[in-house]
Amino acid sequence: MLHAMADAFVSISVDSRRVKTGSGYTVAAALLEIDHVQFRRTSRFSTGRSLFCGIGSCFDCVVKIDGISNRRACITEVQEGMIIETQDGDAQLVPSRE
Numbered sequence: 001m002l003h004a005m006a007d008a009f010v011s012i013s014v015d016s017r018r019v020k021t022g023s024g025y026t027v028a029a030a031l032l033e034i035d036h037v038q039f040r041r042t043s044r045f046s047t048g049r050s051l052f053c054g055i056g057s058c059f060d061c062v063v064k065i066d067g068i069s070n071r072r073a074c075i076t077e078v079q080e081g082m083i084i085e086t087q088d089g090d091a092q093l094v095p096s097r098e
């Protein structure tokens with residue numbers, strides 16, 4: 001259990017679910033701790049992706065954090081009040097003109 005290793009805790013939101021996790025954990029560790037293994041879905045086939053390299057190289061673990069897409073969960077540390085969302089497809093890099 002990862003939770004047993006934490007000295008302090010922070011509150012985060014994962015797909016609208018309030019979660020208490022260890023301060024200093026990566027987002028990936030926090031997600032896996034609650035069995036949230038599908039970090040994003042691909043744009044082409046909507047296939048689930050999760051942690052792969054774990055060192056920030058492959059970008060398989062990207063999630064939306066505080067409204068910003070393509071944040072790598074494996075190298076991003078959780079912060080109090082952080083809002084994490086499963087990312088669907090490609091990130092929208094330029095706001096739409098609708």
Ligand code: FES
Nearest residue numbers: 052054056059074
């Ligand atoms: S798992 Fe490869 S960049 Fe995060």
